[in-house]
Amino acid sequence: MNNPYLLLTPGPLSTTASVKQTMLRDWCTWDDDYNLGVVQPIRKQLVELALCGEKESAAEEYSAVLLQGSGSFAVESVISSAFSADDKLLILANGAYGQRIADMARVHRINYGLLTAAEHEWVSLEELNQALHDDPAITHVALVHCETTSGILNPLAAYAEVIKAAGKTLIVDAMSSFGGIEIPLAALGIDFLISSANKCIQGVPGMGFVIAKRDALAKCAGRARTLSLDLFDQWQCMEQGHGKWRFTSPTHVVRAFQQALAELAEEGGISARVQRYADNHRTLVDGMQALGFECVVSRDKQSPFISTFKYPDNPAFDFNQLYQRLKQEGFVIYPGKVTATPCFRIGHIGDVFPQDMQRLLQALEKHRFWL
Numbered sequence: 001m002n003n004p005y006l007l008l009t010p011g012p013l014s015t016t017a018s019v020k021q022t023m024l025r026d027w028c029t030w031d032d033d034y035n036l037g038v039v040q041p042i043r044k045q046l047v048e049l050a051l052c053g054e055k056e057s058a059a060e061e062y063s064a065v066l067l068q069g070s071g072s073f074a075v076e077s078v079i080s081s082a083f084s085a086d087d088k089l090l091i092l093a094n095g096a097y098g099q100r101i102a103d104m105a106r107v108h109r110i111n112y113g114l115l116t117a118a119e120h121e122w123v124s125l126e127e128l129n130q131a132l133h134d135d136p137a138i139t140h141v142a143l144v145h146c147e148t149t150s151g152i153l154n155p156l157a158a159y160a161e162v163i164k165a166a167g168k169t170l171i172v173d174a175m176s177s178f179g180g181i182e183i184p185l186a187a188l189g190i191d192f193l194i195s196s197a198n199k200c201i202q203g204v205p206g207m208g209f210v211i212a213k214r215d216a217l218a219k220c221a222g223r224a225r226t227l228s229l230d231l232f233d234q235w236q237c238m239e240q241g242h243g244k245w246r247f248t249s250p251t252h253v254v255r256a257f258q259q260a261l262a263e264l265a266e267e268g269g270i271s272a273r274v275q276r277y278a279d280n281h282r283t284l285v286d287g288m289q290a291l292g293f294e295c296v297v298s299r300d301k302q303s304p305f306i307s308t309f310k311y312p313d314n315p316a317f318d319f320n321q322l323y324q325r326l327k328q329e330g331f332v333i334y335p336g337k338v339t340a341t342p343c344f345r346i347g348h349i350g351d352v353f354p355q356d357m358q359r360l361l362q363a364l365e366k367h368r369f370w371l
Ligand SMILES: *Cc1c(COP(=O)(O)O)cnc(C)c1O
Pocket: 010, 011, 070, 071, 072, 073, 075, 097, 144, 146, 147, 148, 173, 174, 175, 176, 196
């Protein structure tokens, strides 16, 4: 079946026919065909991707845990599994996903503090330094790499340097960036990195994953605040059962994810994918600016994954009308989430190419009803 429209959203996103095709077969979760043929190779490949060609010894240090559910389930699995009663979490937040980590900490009664910035700005390094210096109780720092709220790409390497120099455990929500940009985990000292199937890896929704240092995972033993999201138990089950999931595995999603990983490699790996996303992004932003749209995030801070545009300064502009017209033309775009500025978003990840961006721009030009 053909898709009625292209998803220009930050996930779920448009996937290839070959990824969808793999879901036509059923799997037995007790069988080696699945555990050894699908789950274990995925776990190994995720660690390889996360090391970005760093020395092989680093591969021993890290392990990947797959989890049922959407990306937030995987984030919550880390947040609800990694803290003892004495620990304190500092969260850097410049958007909804940073705030969501704070919501999780609150629900699980974890002691936490927040450092915030406007949604189009970075949390300052000086403030981070100061906060770590002022509050020695802080044991962990959590931050979002690409804050999908605006599409801003936060300066992960600079933050990681400060956080690791201070000896803190580093948790990174790389949901909308992992697989779409190189993140050398060992070099950055990342303890827990969280992402999901349906973003830059271009799989279908239904599972997330955590790539973590083995010693950080080991410390989670007995700390979980929920049963289903117990990261340590999930990890132990996968390690000892050689790819076995604790509870029902989303088998079709996992098999599709394996195919998506193979297609990432076929494309030329992360470096080739970054290039395509960057081309999509440049084509889109150049065209949008030519049409009079302004970006919310400055170019130096903008990720190649999703872009946010201000509503045109014209009362005749109506997002819903634009949305419906573009949908009829075969494109689904995304409402804005930045609180201070009326805006909308266009994603450029997934099975999407610069020529799709060109077609979208032509559709936009045709439907400029507000001018
Ligand atoms: C998509 C996303 C999530 C998870 O969202 P779900 O809807 O639970 O899949 C978390 N953080 C970021 C930065 C995201 O982009």
